[in-house]
Amino acid sequence: PNEPPVVFHWFPIIGSTITYGMDPPRFFHEMRAKYGDIFTFILLGKKTTVYVGPAGNDFILNGKLKDVSAEDIYTVLTTPVFGKDVVYDCPNSKLMEQKKFMKVALTTPAFQKYVPIIADEVTSYFKKCPDFKGQSGVANIPKNMAELTIFTASHSLQGKEVRSRFDEGIAALYHDLDMGFTPVNFMLHWVPLPWNARRDRAQRTIANIYMDIIKERRAKGNNDGSEDIMWHLMNATYKNGVKVPDHEVAHMLIALLMAGQHSSSSTSAWIMLRLASRPDITEALYREQVEALGEDLPPLTYEDLAKLPLNQNIIKETLRLHAPIHSILRAVKSPMQVPGTKYVVPTSHQLLAAAGVSATDPKYFPEPDLWEPTRWNKDSPIAPSVVQDAAAEEEKIDYGYGLVSKGANSPYLPFGAGRHRCIGEQFANLQLQVITAMIVRMFKFRNVDGSNRVIGTDYASLFSRPLEPANIHWEKRNW
Numbered sequence: 001p002n003e004p005p006v007v008f009h010w011f012p013i014i015g016s017t018i019t020y021g022m023d024p025p026r027f028f029h030e031m032r033a034k035y036g037d038i039f040t041f042i043l044l045g046k047k048t049t050v051y052v053g054p055a056g057n058d059f060i061l062n063g064k065l066k067d068v069s070a071e072d073i074y075t076v077l078t079t080p081v082f083g084k085d086v087v088y089d090c091p092n093s094k095l096m097e098q099k100k101f102m103k104v105a106l107t108t109p110a111f112q113k114y115v116p117i118i119a120d121e122v123t124s125y126f127k128k129c130p131d132f133k134g135q136s137g138v139a140n141i142p143k144n145m146a147e148l149t150i151f152t153a154s155h156s157l158q159g160k161e162v163r164s165r166f167d168e169g170i171a172a173l174y175h176d177l178d179m180g181f182t183p184v185n186f187m188l189h190w191v192p193l194p195w196n197a198r199r200d201r202a203q204r205t206i207a208n209i210y211m212d213i214i215k216e217r218r219a220k221g222n223n224d225g226s227e228d229i230m231w232h233l234m235n236a237t238y239k240n241g242v243k244v245p246d247h248e249v250a251h252m253l254i255a256l257l258m259a260g261q262h263s264s265s266s267t268s269a270w271i272m273l274r275l276a277s278r279p280d281i282t283e284a285l286y287r288e289q290v291e292a293l294g295e296d297l298p299p300l301t302y303e304d305l306a307k308l309p310l311n312q313n314i315i316k317e318t319l320r321l322h323a324p325i326h327s328i329l330r331a332v333k334s335p336m337q338v339p340g341t342k343y344v345v346p347t348s349h350q351l352l353a354a355a356g357v358s359a360t361d362p363k364y365f366p367e368p369d370l371w372e373p374t375r376w377n378k379d380s381p382i383a384p385s386v387v388q389d390a391a392a393e394e395e396k397i398d399y400g401y402g403l404v405s406k407g408a409n410s411p412y413l414p415f416g417a418g419r420h421r422c423i424g425e426q427f428a429n430l431q432l433q434v435i436t437a438m439i440v441r442m443f444k445f446r447n448v449d450g451s452n453r454v455i456g457t458d459y460a461s462l463f464s465r466p467l468e469p470a471n472i473h474w475e476k477r478n479w
């Protein structure tokens with residue numbers, strides 16, 4: 001009684017797992033058309049209540065601690081990968097403090113240092129990469145973007161010691177660790193499968209590498225001049241007076257790299273694929289840099305990024321259509337009355353927020369399926385219908401790691417909202433803007449067949465990404 005409508009299905013345990021799993025956004029749109037903004041479907045035997053639209057996002061993402069839990073869902077997957085005592089292997093209040101520690105290293109002075117580091121990584125990557133020998137050719141771009149993301153993120157966030165180990169084998173360990181991050185592990189996390197044994201070994205090895213670096217730094221008097229995230233974390237103290245232990249520093253470093261890697265690398269791959277489908281936009285990006293920064297295209301700085309609005313809007317528009325996290329899950333801890341409806345969500349259900357549904361709703365975004373970065377200009381005929389300066393007016397709240405927007409009235413939430421909101425948004429934006437700007441300086445792209453078409457999405461892993469091979473044709477500018 002009073003439970004949201006249940007999606008029709010033939011088989012009890014399987015329910016809608018297959019149709020959902022094959023194409024979650026399509027499933028959400030179709031079910032919403034049939035059942036409305038709130039409905040329940042069976043996912044691997046579990047009653048899963050979806051509530052889409054701004055009210056649904058607010059209900060789930062700003063749910064109270066006594067009502068909803070992220071750690072109850074995610075810990076089986078994340079704890080073997082990140083390690084103990086961090087993120088979802090500790091009380092939420094501890095995660096909030098950890099997020100505060102991680103955030104202090106992501107400030108403007110740090111970003112000013114990161115821009116040249118990332119720009120140099122991009123240039124040297126393409127100069128060295130065997131896939132880009134000669135003047136033109138074809139490349140499976142997601143693979144290159146995954147490599148480039150880990151080089152740029154590890155170098156800027158974790159410092160040069162860690163970055164140099166990526167040339168010497170730590171990449172293979174991260175790959176093993178990654179294998180723990182598959183949806184099948186929601187069910188099989190505890191099975192002694194070969195990839196889980198490799199995952200556990202990789203976790204221990206990487207954590208030990210970080211702990212050795214921490215020990216070396218402490219022995220040297222702690223500071224080698226670079227106030228990077230490691231440095232901030234190893235000097236942080238919890239409110240109860242306990243210094244953050246080295247193993248937690250190591251595990252947070254792994255969590256940060258893993259959280260950023262998949263989302264950012266998938267997004268940068270989509271950016272390149274979209275640019276290949278729209279060579280006119282690539283040229284507009286190139287001209288934007290020439291006009292704003294000068295004909296000789298000097299080394300990129302943090303301040304330059306603000307002068308490149310189209311470059312910024314590329315990221316925004318790509319995340320609107322290709323947000324890597326299509327489903328956010330929460331366990332229900334006490335029965336939840338849905339405001340303004342007769343529905344109650346019982347504790348036997350889990351909740352699912354899908355912010356991508358409103359980001360592709362014609363009510364908010366005219367011609368929603370069109371990738372058109374210029375729509376974010378105020379005078380565009382297809383500008384978003386909601387207040388343009390929503391961010392400025394939005395309600396903010398502090399969950400313990402600084403003010404974040406509640407997102408309660410925003411149809412566009414690629415970085416989530418509320419207590420679990422992303423702390424990496426500014427870093428990801430910076431990294432993606434620098435990568436895009438530098439690549440546009442070096443290359444022209446087009447689809448191999450010269451068409452405007454775009455490849456489909458692979459939803460088989462936890463973060464959605466382009467189906468591979470996703471080949472594009474590249475041609476070097478003058479270098």
Ligand code: HEM
Pocket residue numbers: 070095099256257259260261263264267323324325328329414415416417419420421422423424425427428
């Ligand atoms: C949380 C998206 C990059 C670190 C989240 C959440 C989303 C998200 C949707 C909320 C998850 C939930 O509510 O369950 C993205 C996207 C990115 C990105 C789209 C890139 C395009 C990064 C980067 C970092 C990072 C680069 C690290 C530097 C985190 C952390 C959380 C988080 C620590 C908090 C998890 C929690 O509190 O439960 N991200 N993220 N993310 N992200 Fe990101």
